[in-house]
Amino acid sequence: MDRLTTGIDGLDDMLYGGIPVNHVAVIAGPAGAGKTIASLQFVHANLLKGKNCLYISAGEDPEALLANTRSFGWEFDRFLDSGALTLMKPRLIEVVNLTSDFLEKLPHVVKRSNAEIIVIDSITEFNDLCQTDIERRGRVLNLYEAIKESGATGILTAEAAVDGNGTRYGIADYVTDGVILLRRLQSKDLSELIHVVQISKMRWIQHSKEIRQYEVTEKGIRVHSKYSVIFSE
16 A cells, blocks of 8 residues: 655654555644644655645644744745645635535645645634534545545644543544544653654554654654653553
8 A cells, every 4th residue: 555654754654654645644632732743744745755735724824834834944935836735724704614615615726736635734623613513523524525535645633632532523533544643641750741642543554553752843743763751641
């Protein structure tokens, strides 16, 4: 099965090579865990490999995202200029009416941009506007099916549940093909918070069951070969 690099060496190791092509996976974690950074790092690594990417930001404005990428030394501007990267921020009305306006526009944007990778950051903004779990499930399922039908590989970011074990509403966990959890744990001596990553699900492939420590560096996220500090819940 063909894979795409995540751009994060240690995470590729945990996935035994990367994310399978045409999978739709969720990166879930609390605020400040690095979900957006991880998704941008994934996009940058694959832009360098010649892939066309579509990045849909439901939260930050494109200019703010570009400023963040420059701080890591990632050359997103030149990929925008060449057409390899398309940045899109849906209008609020499109977020509210996800099943109509936004989903109707998405296939046309994908076709126009020749996107092989689609990132949506984050689906929590869409789900927070829903009144019921049935409506939330329908929206996530519609997004999932739209990405699968396009033939692209998808990454969705989402806020984690309060206990850290999955997404806030728990819907994307079983609708999508994979779930990568970013968590914050307290060290056993209570002196610091430690960031850890685990692959809780990835359909059709073998993957590591390890919990590994990671850190956000000036060059992006780096996953350690194993967790190096004893931690506790």
